[in-house]
Amino acid sequence: MVESWSFLDTAESNFRPLVVIELAKGTKEETIEWFTKRIVDKKANGGAQLLIKPLVTENGVENIYLVGASHLRLLLGAEAVGLVKECSDNSMRTFTYSSRKTFKHFADDNHNFLTMAECQYIIKHELENLRAKDEKMIPGYPQAKLYPGKSIVRRLLTSGVLVQIFPLHDREELKKLSHSWYGRVKIGYQPLDDIRCYFGETIALYFGFLEYFTFALIPMAVIGIPYYMFAWEDYDKYVMFATFNLLWSTVILEVWKRMCAILTYRWGTLLMKRQFEEPRPGFHGVLGINPVTGREEPMYSSIKRQLRIYLVSLPFVCLCLYFSLYVMMIYFDLEQWALDYHKENESNFSSLMLYVPSIIYAVVIEIMNLIYRYAAEFLTSWENHRLESSYQNHLILKVLVFNFLNCFASLFYIAFVMFDMKLLRQSLATLLITSQILNQFAESLLPYWLQKRYNRRMKKRMCSKKTDMDLSLADQVNMEKEMGTYLGTFDDYLELFLQFGYVSLFSCVYPLAAVFAVLNNITEIYSDALKMCRVYKRPFAEPTANIGVWQLAFETMSVISVVTNCILIGMSPEVDALFPDSKMDLVLTVALVEHLLLAVKFIMAFVIPDKPRDIQMKLAKLEFESLEALKQQVRAFQTQLHFLLIHH
16 A cells, blocks of 8 residues: 555556546635545545545636545455455455455456446445544534544535535447447347446346346237237136236246346346445434444434324325325316217317326326425435435335325226226326326436537537547536436336336236337337436446345235236126126135235245356355355464464
């Protein structure tokens, strides 16, 4: 390790800017000096031991700083965060600096051993772990209190001194990735390994799931087209289609677990050990001692949190659900008005008017989902959860419950209260197609158009540069800092979750749902790739081993789809005619079939292993070798102790 780094030392022969730090305008000099000194200070002194350099523009030095690290520092950081890399014997092992020579493609002069995304993740980890020692406040800002162990970066963010931290794009690598990813229309797989190297595992896994889900929908779409064209009212054939759908929804989710295990093993995240979770940035409370870590940190009563959840958040969610149902009833009034209008006029215009209420309702649903999302985020933050995982779980639960009711309540009402299959097909088709069009516009087309307009203005200001590659580093930083911030995969997974609901819940009524889902997802792959590369700032890589709570959400939806499809089939005139004397026999038969299908579903989930056999063997081998290494260490310690006792 380098003995010492002087203040703002950039003596590293090839300083490679990886991360940008933007401070607020007018930030006091003593604050900048203290913060930058903590970044370059040695680890032994509580610093991050990174390299930092102010961004110099034509206007002089702005409050923007570039952060990098020496090759040695990044390798030690890779060990600290527990990165897993491929060894020369093709096995995956946790990287350690002492055994660096055993890893594939490692060389002391090979600075590409770690991907740029991994380097940026290491720097982010080191910056977030900069902690106050004996400081009581941020220098120059007495109102921004500090205490031993408090994250400095988080305090600077919450106090408004630090505007943002983001990783820089690699313009050349981004151009190559863009060309192979969405630069040309082709039939084939996405470059998931390249996406992972550039954006990290979390985003690569989302695109992997999107691609897999799209391919998994193709059999449903292929079977659905002839059912739609030739057997619209033949419920006997729909029984076969619905049964296939139920088995399909189980198989694709179980096979995805295996695909996910293959990908994450290859990327090394399947083996990464889960680190001890630190308190989330927004967590606040009275200072106390954590009984687990022994550190001083904010403490907040779990009783108070539970009271906030059950006395405020839960009633608010219930009120929102009631309002959603109220809006749904207004929609049915509009449907009745459109139907009456059509009966009176019997014209082409009146036929079109039949679809207007559903289109208006679909737009209202999207607006309500958006407003509720902000309210759910505020409430979940106000509940003051200590851990980020707990915060995310409560937020996802709130959003899923409301979105499920808001999007599907009208369909359940039409199917099981009004018993109007024709209106159900019409409403399902209209809601699905309208929501897909709105999502494509709001998530991709509009941001891309706004960003392109901004880029044109910036390039005119920057002496009319010809191409992106002509941009200087200062120009690139100034352009990227104004780009939108990618807020994560939450909304993307939510969109797929709702789409899965439209396809699986009422499949026997509208078989074409899978066709529209496939068409939407093909365009979604290209539009999402476009927004990642051109619209948003580059997000920090986040290692992950699976899609998390969304796997459970999709599995729950598939269980609900078993119930809805069985009831729909039981309501059909053909099935009803089989039980002319006793409706109770019909109900019991439907319940029996539903339970049998659920049993088959759970048996299939149990029989299909989550991980392929070869990966199970590799994991077992690594565990065995770890235990053997631990035993050898214990034996060596015992031998050394025995030797000391004899000579003493």
